Amino acid sequence: MERRLNRNGKKKLEDYSVKYPTDANVLKQLLSQKLPDGWEKALPRYSPDDKPMASRIHSQTMLNTLAPILPGLIGGSADLAPSNMTLLKMFGDFQKETPAERNVRFGVREHAMGAICNGISLHNSGLIPYCATFFIFSDYMRNSMRMAALSEAGTIFVMTHDSIGVGEDGPTHQPIEHLASFRAMPRMLMMRPGDGNETAGAYRVAIINRKRPTTLALSRQNMDNLAGTSIESVSKGFYTIQETQTGTNPDIILLASGTELGLAVNAAKDLEAEGHKVRVVSAVCWELFEEQPQSYKDSVLPKTVRARVSVEAGSSFGWHKYIGELGHHIGIDHFGASSPAPKVYEWAGITQANVVKAALKSLSMARSEKA
Numbered sequence: 001m002e003r004r005l006n007r008n009g010k011k012k013l014e015d016y017s018v019k020y021p022t023d024a025n026v027l028k029q030l031l032s033q034k035l036p037d038g039w040e041k042a043l044p045r046y047s048p049d050d051k052p053m054a055s056r057i058h059s060q061t062m063l064n065t066l067a068p069i070l071p072g073l074i075g076g077s078a079d080l081a082p083s084n085m086t087l088l089k090m091f092g093d094f095q096k097e098t099p100a101e102r103n104v105r106f107g108v109r110e111h112a113m114g115a116i117c118n119g120i121s122l123h124n125s126g127l128i129p130y131c132a133t134f135f136i137f138s139d140y141m142r143n144s145m146r147m148a149a150l151s152e153a154g155t156i157f158v159m160t161h162d163s164i165g166v167g168e169d170g171p172t173h174q175p176i177e178h179l180a181s182f183r184a185m186p187r188m189l190m191m192r193p194g195d196g197n198e199t200a201g202a203y204r205v206a207i208i209n210r211k212r213p214t215t216l217a218l219s220r221q222n223m224d225n226l227a228g229t230s231i232e233s234v235s236k237g238f239y240t241i242q243e244t245q246t247g248t249n250p251d252i253i254l255l256a257s258g259t260e261l262g263l264a265v266n267a268a269k270d271l272e273a274e275g276h277k278v279r280v281v282s283a284v285c286w287e288l289f290e291e292q293p294q295s296y297k298d299s300v301l302p303k304t305v306r307a308r309v310s311v312e313a314g315s316s317f318g319w320h321k322y323i324g325e326l327g328h329h330i331g332i333d334h335f336g337a338s339s340p341a342p343k344v345y346e347w348a349g350i351t352q353a354n355v356v357k358a359a360l361k362s363l364s365m366a367r368s369e370k371a
Helices: 007-019 021-031 055-066 110-122 135-140 142-151 178-183 196-208 232-236 260-273 286-290 294-300 341-348 352-370
Strands: 073-077 103-105 128-134 156-160 189-191 214-217 238-243 252-256 278-283 308-311 328-330
Touching: 007 021, 055 156, 055 196, 073 103, 073 110, 073 156, 110 128, 110 135, 110 142, 128 135, 135 142, 135 156, 135 178, 156 196, 178 189, 178 214, 189 196, 189 286, 196 214, 196 232, 232 238, 232 286, 238 260, 238 294, 252 260, 252 352, 260 278, 260 308, 260 352, 308 352, 328 352
Parallel strands: 073 128, 128 156, 156 214, 189 214, 252 278, 252 308, 308 328
Antiparallel strands: 238 278
C-alpha cells in the first residue's frame, strides 16, 4: 500500500485517519489487498435437517452474509437481480449521488457488465466485484469472462439457471455445452456446487482467488443439503461425500455435480441395497482437482476401480477423462425441451433409475474385462 501512495497521498491519508479513524481503517484494509481476519467463519453451514433450497438462494445468503464483513464486496446483475438473487439487502443502489451503496444496476448488457467488473478488479483497490445473469447468457459476455482469465482479474461470475431445470423457457434458456466450454477456458474456475455447504465453499474459493476469476453455476430448482458435503473440501475440486465402506476401494464410483449430486446419492442407496460397495464423489470443480497431488487424485478415483458413472445435466464432453472407457455419462448431448423441470429430466433420461442401470452395466463390463 505504501508504494502506491505518493507523498501527497500519504499526507491526505494521515489527515483522513485522524478525522475518520474507523473509515480510514477500512480503507487501509482494502488497499492492503488482504482479507479481514476470520472472514470465513461467517459462512453458514448446513445439515440434512435444513430446508432444501436452490443454490441460487444459497448464493444470496452468502452474498448478504459476507457483505458486512467484506467492505469491498460490490456487484449486481444484468437486470435479473430478483431471479439471480444477487441483491445486497442492507445496501441501496450505487449511483453518482450514493457512492457508498453497493448494488450495481448494470442493465441488459452482459458484455459491458463483465468488462466493468474486470476493471474494478484490476484497479487493485481492494474491491471484490461480482456480476450475474442466467448461465445461458454467458454467451453474451464470454469475451469479458475470457479477458478476466487472461488478465488475472478475480471477478466472480454468478450464473444461475444452470441446467435443463429452468422451467418452461425451454431450450433457448437451457445451457447444455456451457459447463464444458468454461472448463476448457484457461485459468477459469468453473464451479457447480451441490448444496448449501458447497455453495459456501465455492464462495470461499472465489473470494480467496483475487487473481483468478470464478464462475458459479447455480440452480433454479431446490436441492437437499447432503450429509457428506464440506465447505473446506470444495477447495480440493473433487472429494468423496459418501461411501459404503471406508478404507477399501468401492465396486462403483458415481461422480456428480450440482443438482445431480443428490441424485447420485440416492442411486448409490439403490446399488448398496443390491450388495454393491459404492463411492459418491462430488465433482464441484475440475480445475481445482487437476491441481491436487496425484496421490490425492488417486485416492479419490482409484485407477483399479473401472466401473464409473458421471451424472450432470449437461454435455458429456470431457467427462470420459474421469469415467474412462468403461464408464457412462448420464446427461444430455442435445438441446432441451420446454416443460417443468421434473418432466424435462425424465425426458432427457437423467433419472435415478438410469444412473443405477448405467452403474450396473459399467460394473458388468469391468468384471468381464478382469475375467
